[in-house]
Amino acid sequence: MEVPHLKTRYYTLILAKNVHIECNGLPLTKAAHFIIRRFLCGMGALLSVIDAVIRKIGIMSPRDDEEVDSKTGLKVKEKRAITQSWKHVSQNLKQESMNFFNLLFTEHPAYIEYFPAFRGKKLEEFNTKPKFIAHAKNVFYALTLVVDSLDEPDELVEILLKTGRDHHNRGVPMAAFHNLAIVFDKFLTIRLGNNYTPLAKESWTKALTVVNAVIEKGIEDEKAANLEKEKTKQEKEQSTDTRL
Numbered sequence: 001m002e003v004p005h006l007k008t009r010y011y012t013l014i015l016a017k018n019v020h021i022e023c024n025g026l027p028l029t030k031a032a033h034f035i036i037r038r039f040l041c042g043m044g045a046l047l048s049v050i051d052a053v054i055r056k057i058g059i060m061s062p063r064d065d066e067e068v069d070s071k072t073g074l075k076v077k078e079k080r081a082i083t084q085s086w087k088h089v090s091q092n093l094k095q096e097s098m099n100f101f102n103l104l105f106t107e108h109p110a111y112i113e114y115f116p117a118f119r120g121k122k123l124e125e126f127n128t129k130p131k132f133i134a135h136a137k138n139v140f141y142a143l144t145l146v147v148d149s150l151d152e153p154d155e156l157v158e159i160l161l162k163t164g165r166d167h168h169n170r171g172v173p174m175a176a177f178h179n180l181a182i183v184f185d186k187f188l189t190i191r192l193g194n195n196y197t198p199l200a201k202e203s204w205t206k207a208l209t210v211v212n213a214v215i216e217k218g219i220e221d222e223k224a225a226n227l228e229k230e231k232t233k234q235e236k237e238q239s240t241d242t243r244l
């Protein structure tokens with residue numbers, strides 16, 4: 001609903017279109033003009049407040065629904081779809097994150113081997129252990145941060161770069177993060193049913209593509225840093241050899 005600025009429209013009517021305003025056949029007096037102006041001004045303010053409240057509680061979409069955020073590439077309506085769908089999960093973050101990792105490890109049992117504490121074990125042997133729960137929760141905290149940072153993603157970028165760097169050093173390849181996004185889509189489909197709207201699905205896919213691009217940058221940065229360290233180490237060793 002586009003709320004017209006009533007006072008402005010009133011002035012436009014009188015001034016721009018030069019309409020002669022009458023009340024019960026009598027021309028409007030200065031005082032009547034004043035009262036109408038004040039009334040319309042008050043009504044306009046009231047309607048603006050009602051409009052803002054209605055938009056806030058999500059009954060109506062904001063005017064700038066199609067506006068694209070330059071940092072995330074997401075539209076306003078996509079950000080809202082992500083936030084609304086995440087509400088269903090974030091209420092029970094611990095259990096939901098455990099369910100998600102059960103699904104991930106069921107679909108990709110090879111990933112269990114990346115975790116020193118779970119290596120060689122079956123999922124049911126460790127899926128209630130604190131280490132399993134802690135990692136599952138860490139991933140879902142990161143997703144909560146994704147949701148909370150949709151308007152201000154700078155801090156999130158730092159965390160995702162670090163996630164990429166740390167995981168590269170633990171032998172976790174980029175493919176695992178791509179598969180995490182695919183399994184996450186499956187998880188939300190199962191978990192949310194009809195609440196996982198086509199817009200929410202598309203928006204999460206878009207958001208996780210951006211998330212994974214940043215994680216990939218972290219991995220690539222770490223690869224380059226490790227190569228540089230290795231080069232320096234070899235150069236040091238060579239210079240020691242020549243001195244001996």
Ligand code: HEM
Nearest residue numbers: 111114115116117135138139142163167170172176177180
């Ligand atoms: C956005 C996704 C992810 C986030 C935010 C995340 C976060 C974390 C954090 C915070 C830690 C602990 C870091 C520390 O102790 O220094 C960790 C450890 C680890 N993560 Fe992830 N993780 C993610 C995805 C993955 C994936 C997809 C895998 C593999 C399938 C994985 C495998 C590991 C392993 C093997 C460790 C080390 C565990 C250990 O040494 O006990 N992570 N992760």
